[in-house]
Amino acid sequence: MPDCVYNWLVDYFSGHSHCTSYRRDISAIENITASIVQGLAIGPVSYVVNAADLLPITPSNEFRKYADDTCLIIPANNVNTRMTEINNIKTWACANNLTLNLTKTVEIVFVDSSEGVRFSLQAH
Numbered sequence: 001m002p003d004c005v006y007n008w009l010v011d012y013f014s015g016h017s018h019c020t021s022y023r024r025d026i027s028a029i030e031n032i033t034a035s036i037v038q039g040l041a042i043g044p045v046s047y048v049v050n051a052a053d054l055l056p057i058t059p060s061n062e063f064r065k066y067a068d069d070t071c072l073i074i075p076a077n078n079v080n081t082r083m084t085e086i087n088n089i090k091t092w093a094c095a096n097n098l099t100l101n102l103t104k105t106v107e108i109v110f111v112d113s114s115e116g117v118r119f120s121l122q123a124h
Helices: 002-013 041-054 076-095
Strands: 062-066 069-073 108-109 122-124
Touching: 041 062, 069 076
Parallel strands: none
Antiparallel strands: 062 069, 108 122
């Protein structure tokens, strides 16, 4: 990576702060310590780079990452690894100063209809 690009990224990711304005009140300025600043053009790319070390624990389970979303794909033969993988994501998120939003976490089960098993959707 060229020095100028590296230096630009280092500068971009350091020294962020935030305050909230509501009506005529303005909160104190606080430093942002998260590595992903949402709402900025570089946010999706920085998440993908930041999440490069988020890997499944169980072989044949897979992650798909884009913007600030992560999909965990678990084949049927690994269905019993769900909670282990979720705990892995929670631990990784905590170590990276991110939060796993469980209210937006959904489990979708796809099955082969020729075997008479149905599709289910469960929110967690």
